[in-house]
Amino acid sequence: MHFAEPLRLQSGATIGDYTLMYETYGTLNADKSNAVLICHALNASHHVAGHYAEPKSAGWWDNMVGPGKPVDTDRFFVIGVNNLGSCFGSTGPMHTNPATGKPYGAAFPVVTVEDWVAAQARLADRLGVEQFAAVMGGSLGGMQALAWSIMFPQRLRHCIVIASTPKLSAQNIAFNDVARQAILTDPDYRGGDFYEHGVVPRNGLKVARMVGHITYLSNDDMAEKFGRKLRNASENDDYKFDFGIDFEIESYLRYQGDKFSEYFDANTYLLITKALDYFDPAREHGGSLEKALQNTQAHYLIASFTTDWRFSPERSREIVEALLANRRKVTYAEIDAPHGHDAFLLEDARYMNIVRAYYDRIWEEKGAP
Amino acid sequence: MKFEDLSTLRPDLAFIAHWVENGAHVLDVGCGDGAMLRYLETGKACTGYGVEIADDKVLESTRRGINVIQYDMEQGLDLFGDNAFDMVLCLSSLQMMQHVEARLRDIVRVGKEAIVSFPNFAHWPHRISLLKGRMPVSRSLPYQWFDTPNVRYATINDFKDLAEKCGLEVLEYVALAEGKVVNFLPNLRGSLAVFRLRKKDLVVA
Numbered sequence: 001m002h003f004a005e006p007l008r009l010q011s012g013a014t015i016g017d018y019t020l021m022y023e024t025y026g027t028l029n030a031d032k033s034n035a036v037l038i039c040h041a042l043n044a045s046h047h048v049a050g051h052y053a054e055p056k057s058a059g060w061w062d063n064m065v066g067p068g069k070p071v072d073t074d075r076f077f078v079i080g081v082n083n084l085g086s087c088f089g090s091t092g093p094m095h096t097n098p099a100t101g102k103p104y105g106a107a108f109p110v111v112t113v114e115d116w117v118a119a120q121a122r123l124a125d126r127l128g129v130e131q132f133a134a135v136m137g138g139s140l141g142g143m144q145a146l147a148w149s150i151m152f153p154q155r156l157r158h159c160i161v162i163a164s165t166p167k168l169s170a171q172n173i174a175f176n177d178v179a180r181q182a183i184l185t186d187p188d189y190r191g192g193d194f195y196e197h198g199v200v201p202r203n204g205l206k207v208a209r210m211v212g213h214i215t216y217l218s219n220d221d222m223a224e225k226f227g228r229k230l231r232n233a234s235e236n237d238d239y240k241f242d243f244g245i246d247f248e249i250e251s252y253l254r255y256q257g258d259k260f261s262e263y264f265d266a267n268t269y270l271l272i273t274k275a276l277d278y279f280d281p282a283r284e285h286g287g288s289l290e291k292a293l294q295n296t297q298a299h300y301l302i303a304s305f306t307t308d309w310r311f312s313p314e315r316s317r318e319i320v321e322a323l324l325a326n327r328r329k330v331t332y333a334e335i336d337a338p339h340g341h342d343a344f345l346l347e348d349a350r351y352m353n354i355v356r357a358y359y360d361r362i363w364e365e366k367g368a369p
Numbered sequence: 370m371k372f373e374d375l376s377t378l379r380p381d382l383a384f385i386a387h388w389v390e391n392g393a394h395v396l397d398v399g400c401g402d403g404a405m406l407r408y409l410e411t412g413k414a415c416t417g418y419g420v421e422i423a424d425d426k427v428l429e430s431t432r433r434g435i436n437v438i439q440y441d442m443e444q445g446l447d448l449f450g451d452n453a454f455d456m457v458l459c460l461s462s463l464q465m466m467q468h469v470e471a472r473l474r475d476i477v478r479v480g481k482e483a484i485v486s487f488p489n490f491a492h493w494p495h496r497i498s499l500l501k502g503r504m505p506v507s508r509s510l511p512y513q514w515f516d517t518p519n520v521r522y523a524t525i526n527d528f529k530d531l532a533e534k535c536g537l538e539v540l541e542y543v544a545l546a547e548g549k550v551v552n553f554l555p556n557l558r559g560s561l562a563v564f565r566l567r568k569k570d571l572v573v574a
Contacts, residue, residue: 317440320448321447324418324438324448324449324453325450325453327394327416329436330418330436330438331431331436331437331438332437332438332439333427333431333439334439334440335424336424350424354427354431357432360432361431361432361434364434
């Protein structure tokens with residue numbers, strides 16, 4: 001959907017003219033009370049559920065969203081939206097800057113979680129959704145859901161924040177900066193204008209993804225899947241004594257990095273990690289999350305995973321504590337899952353059951369037909 | 370949930386519900402399936418939260434529609450502010466706690482009043498078991514000594530002392546048997562001890 005009126009960003013910059021890609025599932029009911037907004041995390045898109053015609057095109061949260069699934073599209077009208085600055089169709093750094101006639105590149109304005117939410121709110125206006133039954137997201141998507149409840153308290157009845165955090169820790173920011181440095185120092189980055197040179201900073205992106213990917217997995221999970229297993233151990237069960245691939249984990253990470261560098265945009269990666277770093281709704285309230293949440297009205301479901309060390313349960317509990325201090329309605333589930341941060345995208349009965357039970361509640365309180 | 374439903378489901382809870390004021394802000398520590406809190410919300414206009422650690426109970430509580438916080442009470446009640454609640458319920462949970470005194474002090478901190486229940490170890494069948502030289506296994510203590518979630522055993526008289534020590538005034542206590550109050554020789558004939566407690570240093574406005 002195209003938006004002609006400029007959007008003023010948190011940085012003070014303005015984005016003049018932009019497009020947001022979105023997908024919807026299910027049907028908006030007559031009183032427009034069954035809409036659910038799904039916010040995506042770092043490398044995902046508006047394609048939340050279902051399959052496209054070509055193979056391997058399942059939506060990134062297809063196990064969660066769909067007919068009969070925890071977020072049941074037979075009941076709810078679900079909207080997936082691709083954020084500004086992303087590389088899956090919404091206006092981003094690879095698109096033409098109307099001011100210069102060339103791709104934005106590194107000149108694409110830095111966008112924040114709050115900017116995304118403001119843009120999503122405009123999309124909701126256009127789709128005729130005044131109030132969402134729920135806004136939901138995992139990780140960076142959870143930050144957007146939380147920001148929705150702060151910025152537009154009356155526009156959502158439920159806020160579902162999974163495997164997220166009220167702000168990044170120094171360690172989180174450090175990992176993000178290593179990833180950014182990998183991209184920025186790749187000679188093919190060309191100051192962000194690599195498009196016109198017909199190159200892609202593939203190595204930088206690959207290393208960025210490898211670093212990121214480590215933080216998505218738990219130590220136990222990695223130990224179990226890879227351990228110290230050697231690559232091609234069956235042929236020659238010995239070290240290679242060179243700097244190629246010895247271990248399975250190296251092979252896996254490099255493969256993930258290569259795959260990622262083929263479809264993801266380097267400038268988008270920089271932008272999104274920056275949005276992560278900047279998110280801190282308590283900042284303008286003297287560091288008090290309790291105060292930041294004092295005007296919220298939504299009911300909350302907060303969920304975390306025990307082995308997630310990127311955004312650990314302690315971080316989710318900070319949100320819970322601030323909500324409790326404000327006497328908000330909140331349900332908190334701490335799911336004992338082995339898969340680290342990635343668990344929020346994976347099938348796990350305890351996790352799915354809680355989300356399902358919570359959506360049943362949303363459905364019932366709405367007065368199911 | 371209607372009172373009759375709670376009464377059939379859990380007679381002890383139905384009795385205890387009488388002690389909770391209408392409209393109270395309640396913390397139910399070890400809320401289990403959430404039946405009590407759900408009844409208090411729908412039947413007595415209460416608000417509040419349940420705290421529960423077990424996955425299956427958290428799910429049941431969520432299904433019942435209460436605000437449940439999945440948390441191990443053994444870690445303390447740091448999530449909750451001082452005097453945040455009119456009433457703290459800790460029903461048939463305290464005996465599973467390693468640090469009973471610390472947990473009781475937590476309850477004193479976050480609540481103005483509290484209701485605490487636990488299986489009465491001085492119930493007569495338990496005494497008979499011990500006289501026979503065996504650890505009791507009964508309806509209120511349905512576990513073998515080597516395989517039980519209960520790690521603390523107390524009698525009505527013992528708990529009175531601890532409650533006083535932790536800054537709680539005992540407003541009332543009863544012993545229940547099959548959900549009914551035992552008036553005659555309660556520490557001998559009651560299987561479940563229920564205490565109604567109030568913070569001693571609470572300044573009543």
